[in-house]
Amino acid sequence: MASAAAAPVLELSGIHKAFPGVKALSGAGLRLYPGEVHTLMGQNGAGKSTLIKVLTGVHAPDQGSISLDGRTIRPRSTLDAQELGISTVYQEVNLCPNLSVAENIFIGRYPRKWGMVDWSGMRARAAALLRELEIDIDVGAPLSRYPLAIQQMVAISRALNISSRVLVLDEPTSSLDEAEVQLLFRVLRRLRGQGMAILFVTHFLDQTYAISDRITVMRNGEREGEYAAAGLSRLALVNKMIGKPTDAVDAAGGGDVAAARGEGPNGPNDPNVPNGAAAARVVLETRALGRKGVLQPVDMQVREGEVLGLAGLLGAGRTELARLLFGADRADKGDVAIGDKAYGTFANPRQAIAAGIGFCSEDRKLEGAILSLSLRENLVLALQARQGMLRAIPMQRQRELADEYVKALGIRTASIETPIGTLSGGNQQKVLLARWLATDPRLMILDEPTRGIDVRAKQEIMDYVTTLCKRGMSLLFISSELPEVLRCSDRMIVMRDRAACGEYRRGELDETTVLRAIAGEGA
Template structure:
């Protein structure tokens, strides 16, 4: 099915709640949006999808007045509106809740709910009244918590609900949820979905941005897809099969990178398994952080870390990279004991690390793509051996071309790139150091389908070239396609080691749920 064949849904009954028509926006000659239109109906959950860089964020910013659009009209209940800021959009009835909740974590739940509109008497805030109102508002979302407690004392899911409740209490009729589930576990997602269903029943229209297709089909009534700043298609969810949706998003047939296990990984005696471990960890751990574990890392061998959120996956990677310091056990590289007291030492040993939180722990948003790519290599060389500008340009150009980083502008601030392209630039940073071990923590989280497939293909290619990889992933269907072995974690213990034909999704799930004491070391 070509983009022109994509199913559309142009019914105008009931009347649209929100209408965007012909939205266009350019930045320094780059066309971010090109004549995009979208219709949202009352009491509808509408998915806004597309690859990273497709124009979703720009569309939202233009809708809410954060960015001034070059062309297009916006109607709410049939009336033309033109908000010039997020505050004006909220006043008009359009509110946005972002992935990183934009509230004050040190203030109480009640203070966050009524920030800027606290009930007062004689110029003083009526704390008791504010708390009473806050509890009543949250009760409407089946959320019964201590509203006097700091917001930061609650989970991300609860913080999202508080942000949604604040928006709705400010008379929002249109709610834009920008990747609210990216950091939530399955139970927290269901809690959020229950809130969304309540809002839907109240007639509020919801624009839902996500990369999780399962969630789209679980909660959304209609889907609009953007591609390269243009409208690729719109359809009711029931009318749009998943394969057609993926094709609409990519504009090409998806290479099913996660469809089956790679031949080398499927073999219990893969080439990497026969190689001697160049890095080994025995009884390695940190009290209150991760229980002691054994881990062997071999050239051309991928070790996957699987488990529920909070199981100790990220903590394991941080210990291996020296970002946290072990207080028990030994680490050896090429047979010699090493301290791994800091990331700098790990870097000089040939380790690289792409963290899960790329925006806060990975990229330096204000620096250019070039500067971000050469950062680790310069650190490895030291301040006395600076990379020349010619070397920097050559390295950046090579990896931009190799990883297809878009737009291919080395001098563009990396903070302006999409999530998938930021992730590619982070990979380029560590590949430039020619690492022996590359640690990837959730390398495909929060990125689009196309970049997802490209990164999986890159993992396989690096493995084939002899690099050792330690990969954390919540996507079990993904991890079984490339891992030679999978370490399963639970309650910050390594509880199982699966290899060869045992590396399957059912096998991993069984290990996670097994009735085995968490303190029992993986076999």
């Protein structure tokens, strides 16, 4: 680890960056010392990616300064940053799988001899670089022959071959399994011991504490603080990321927590909460459902008429589990059963829809609403997909459905033919909810259904959905707002670092204990 008296090799100070309608960074900063692994942490939208792009020349800062070895720099491109000694390895390996390993390491800088490419010298040098990273492979073979972990090492070798002073690793472990992560960490420790400054960007708590010397936390585009990893507890880190003071969490005050404890509305004695959920029949069951590098095997049951909440930080595995359940991503292990019927795993969403599953994605603009189509057209899409294109839903039935859900959900629109893109965010979300309710699902998956909408729309959506649960529909509910999950859920699964780390009944958790479970400090 770098000496506290050493000067920073890299320093960003007072960085501001704005885009149309968005202030991404406001006075952000970062100090990176030689011989250390410095981890950058923060929730989605905290500004981590923008800060990295400013550092690596993708974006020019509006204000602020960047210094390398005490000299002010202003990278104008990623190539410019590389030439200055700042190399980046991204989450998605930006190499050429059809080229050999050696060609990828030296791409754009092939060594020459007598005016021609020195192929043998390049392969020898590539093999030597990889041996320094404990990798012994055929460097003349196509890169595509090797797994992602080896490709990450090749990308690191390429970065080191540029004589980097600073190595930036942007989510390098998001697609690696545990053994591959440990291989990467051995390499990082060796590079740290050689005096390299390493900036490690991740959202995995276990990995943060396994490799980090210091941690910078970002929140809302600002640097929240810089801490020695050994002196910052996991719970304190989680609190700083979400912006909740530790003393406020420990106090665990507020109506939402009281509700979670069963002391107020929606507690276990509330007449509006479904009774006997634990004894109800199982609607969905997963056995060891997972995908390498994405989600550790999960065993889970969802019962008739219950709300099962998923809690955890960004990247903990909540959305990944939902997408595997719905067939939006393909699981490579485990199986899913709906009622008494086993399905293996769903190959695509159409199979999940046919089995009675609905899914409201967290990104309503990218994966949900087709903004140019009308409210009516958006609403009937899932039902039409389930019936097939050869069995068109009659126009009269489409209008009846649209009118029914406009009234039931209180959707504010001039007409069912109004383009959905002209509606407010809350009304768009109601249309997407209606789209899936029209299919009469046995299980509804709601991923961040109340993100970016006003308080009244949130309440209307959750009131309607919980009413349907009382009538027998089951709900898998995902939200970053802990009070909301606590208030609505009959049971809760806490996710951490791509794995389910605990299951709890209503009343067993409050906001304090959820945060401790997320942080890995017990519940």
